[in-house]
Amino acid sequence: MRVTLADPSALIPGFAQTHREQSALYPYRPVEWQPVHTVYVPADRFDDVTTREWGDAALELFRRHLTEADLATVLGATPGVPPGAGEDLAGAVHGRVAAKLAREPVEDLRIDFEDGYGTRPGEEDGHASAAAKAVAAMHAAGTLPRRWGLRVKSFADGDPVRAVRTLDGFLTGVTERAGRLPEGFVITFPKVLMRDYLHQFADCLDALEDGLGLGRGTLRFEIQVEAPQTVLFLDAGLVTSLRGRLAAAHFGVFDYTASCALPPHEQRLDHPACDHARHVMQTVFAGTGVELSDGSLAASPASDGGRDVRDLWRRHARLVGHSLTHGFYQGWDMHPSHLVSRYAAVYAFHLSRYGEYARRVRAWEERRDAGEGVMDEPATIKTMAAALRRADLALGTGPEEPTA
Template sequence: MRVTLSDPLALIPGFEQTHREQETRYPASAVEWQPVHTVYVPADRFDAGTVTAWGDAALDLFERHLPANDLAELFETDERIVSAVHEKVAAKLAREPIEDLRVDFEDGYGLRPGEEDGHVAAAAEAVAALHANGTLPRRWGPRVKSFADGDPVRSVRTLDGFLTGVIERAGSLPDGFVVTFPKVLMRAYLGQFADCLEALEKGLGLGAGTLRFEIQVEATQTVSFLDADLVPSLDGRLSAAHFGVFDYTASCSLPPHEQRLDHPACDHARHVMQTAFAGTGVELSDGSLAAFPASDDRQVVRDLWRRHAGMVGHSLSHGFYQGWDMHPSHLVSRYAAVYAFHLSRYEEYSHRVRAWQEQRGAGGGVMDEPATVKTMAAALRRADLALGDV
């Protein structure tokens, strides 16, 4: 064909540099495994038996209060997948009840100036024991205190003692480590904390970039500085962003009875997080339900499960595939809701993706766009990873 411009690229002298920057900021990557939850355990209540104890407690509740024929009604689950969901939840609680564990030295722990060093040492010993026994969750680490509290030395000292203690006892740093950095009210705190991680790497003889951290989005101030420049500014150290529902709703001056995960103010914050971190590889996690069964009464337990599953479903529908669990009972409703979510449309998505690949109609008047097909393929991959099928 005839064209007018002989060398279009010569008209765009900055293109190659811009494209390289795009590939650095927004790397094209396949869906990888991400934990469906993070379990927070106060440091003074954490020991080498915590993972087993949580699994045993959750499985006991599951076996006593959730027969398979009740699952459809309790969790509004398609009856065609009830049996599969029930079996998978039982197997998961027995095999791997906790996917991501955070030893909490922040809000769940409190201020204990004369005790924290001792609890740090005990936590490091417990992590090393879990690692030796093969029961350390695939993701693990501490949540340290915030710099916003005005005492960064306490925060860094806890992290230093925790890492040093684990490495001394385990012989190396077990895979899956991440540290949670809460209440980030000033953007500068992120760079300062990243510098501390770099110094710890050098002091402990770890490879550059080994120590990564996740931030908690817990205040309106934090939302205001989430943008596309944040990730490259931290040289790849930022691994995830977790939403903190109660601190966030408090920062919005919402009344106590409106401090809930599905409040519109929380939806806004989550959407800002998605916008800021889309395509960067930074994982997103939702918050928690701060409630647990007040007794062992079956109806009380099941009411809690129904409430929690509703919150998990809200998160999943908004593209947040991870959340916080604060009590063993939450493991039951977490896995039931997650598995039902992934299985409910698995066959439909598989059929539509195959139809697209074979260049034929999917049936039912459906005309899928390429972006929809890509999303369905990602959903299938995410389902396989969450369900443990790969």
């Protein structure tokens, strides 16, 4: 064909550099396994059987208080599950939840040395050593969750040495006992009120890797977004400036809502102020490979009675569904009862539209009409294919999920 411009490349001499920067900031990554939750356990209450005890407690509540009919009621009020689908899904979800609690109740474990632990100047060293010993025992027994780690104290509290000392003692203890650092380790870095704290912490991780003989970039961390100040300095450039150490961003609902001066009864995960913060997190980290996680429900059943337990499950499932519909596929669980409603809501969310998505993707691949008035765009098909992959991994049909 005839063209007017002889050499368009001469008009955009900086393109190659810009494209390299794009590839560094927004690398293409297929959907990979991500835990559906993070379980937080205070360091002084953690030992090598904690995760199994959580699973046993959750399974006991499940067997006592959640029939398929009860589950249909719970799912009927869960966002992300189509109206009327609860009864159809209850049977499949019920069996999956029981199997999951028996096989792998905790996907991601965080040993907490921050808010859930408190300030214990004379005890923290001992608890860090005990936690390291327990982790090494779990690793040897094959019971360490696929993702695991610890939450250190915040630099914002004015004592970064305490945070680094605990991390140092813990990692030294684990590597000496286990012979290496087991796979899946991540650090939670809380209450980041100043951007510089991130780079200061990353420098500490450099030094720890050198001292422990770990490869550069082995120690990665997740930032907790717990204040409006943090939202203001989030940007995609953090991923490259932190040299790939930023693994995830986790939302902290209670500190965040308190920082916004919301009244106590409005400190809830589905408050519009929380939606805003999460949407900023999504916007900033879209395409960067940084995982996102929602926060928690700070409540447990009022009693062991069936009504109180099911009320808690309905409440928690609604919040999990809210997170899922907003594109946050992970959240925090703070009590064994939460495992039941977490897995029930997650499985129902993925199963409820799996058949429809698979049918529409097949129609697109076969270049035929999907029917029912559907006109899918390429971006929609890409999203549905990703949703199917994410569902396979969460439901236990993907290659990264252990089988029963």
